[in-house]
Amino acid sequence: MSGVSLATGHRSDLAHTTTTTAPDMKSDQKSWPDQQRHQSAAAQAAGGGVMGSLRIIELQLVAFIMVFSASGLVPLLDILYPAFTTAYLIGLAQFAFPSHHKRLGADSNAASQEIFHGSRMFRFYVILGTTVGLFLPLAYVLGGFARGDEHAVRSATPHLFLLSCQILTENVISGLSLFSPPVRALVPLLYTVRRIFVIIDWINDVWINKALPANADIRDVIWFWFGRGLAVGNFAYFSINLFCFLIPRFLPRAFERYFMARDEVHSKMEEDKRSAAMNKAEKQDKKSN
Template identity: 70%
Template structure:
């Protein structure tokens, strides 16, 4: 999410254990291989869980708990991305053969991703389900729009990351568009739980704990996704996508120009030979 699915897209790397006459076999340390396999397994499991949760979230999010503006937003965003992919940032022909990865994160970044998945998806889902169980309609209505938009973001990122039809700038705009909208939705959520919701006098301890859990969760989401938007997506993720896109475009243009020059030279050589004869 928020660029996670796209930045963590699986890479097709060459086998470095193959030897040739000029290269020596390169073997990764066993500990490094184990660490990469463990982290890859964790991230893969998170993706499977996210996709399973998307279907569940969309079912109860479409039951009248989501405002009309948030219901329409995914359709608008999808149409806008399709227009950009066709008219403004079309995919290059060589993009399908290269890696789909835009941003290669470190171990700390992967931990940051797991924290974001927990704060943005799992805990809000538990909060909504707890609201259903407790009959707290206010909690359900406050957090459901965020989950609804996040579910569409995850779904869109997973679809686009597997298609070479979309160029890096278009793929990078998916988390950017959804995160901008969700920040405003989460601010409304925080306003609901901090301003519009109050505890009755002599409330039980479990009600007090539930009340502050909702408040803390809303604040945590505002903080995390604001940092994600202004500290990662805008200053790092989006520029990296544009840099890769224009670098690929320049390489293709340079190769095309070189092929044209080669074709002109090859055509002129037979003519010169005939004149010499």
């Protein structure tokens, strides 16, 4: 949600693990080719497990998106926003920030997948955002269905819809080399900006348009303040996420990686030109002799 699938480099971490542990296995009785085959198989198995998990998550998110879209609880503007964002990202990937993976090769591209390497505190921050932004609002919506509180369901559903679209988009483009780091970093940025306005509407609904009955029991009071606190908590978290992480740290890091890769491509092209010119000069010298 804060660029989690883009900020953590699962593929590069896996490659780094397999390459750094290989020299430590020299004392094993297996030959080096056997060790390489064994590590390759282990890497494929681990990668298959990760990709399998992502497939399950993506299918669940697609189910959420379809249910939310068909329920009539999501405004038309929020339904159209993911389509506009996807088209805009594809346009950026084609014309503004094309990927350099073809010229850099597979190894360099794998290394460039990781935009931001987070610490343990950052991972705790991500888990907190997942809880506040996804799990608790989902529980709030399901509880609203169970309690017959249509107002609560209608208030929180647009946020969940956009968040599901964001996570699905992040999971999909993180595995496609077509999208460069700046384009991938813009996914959480664009969705977070829109969701902040949606959360403001959510706060307006639960704080202004909804009142607690005078004869409410303790469970209704707890539910009422849970909805208010959840809306404010989401607004606080994603505002901090936008202005303190995505804009000042995540987006500049993505552009830094992108321009470093572009400079590497340019240097390789210059080297290729020089080597081609030297080879041509050598051939002319040989013909003249």
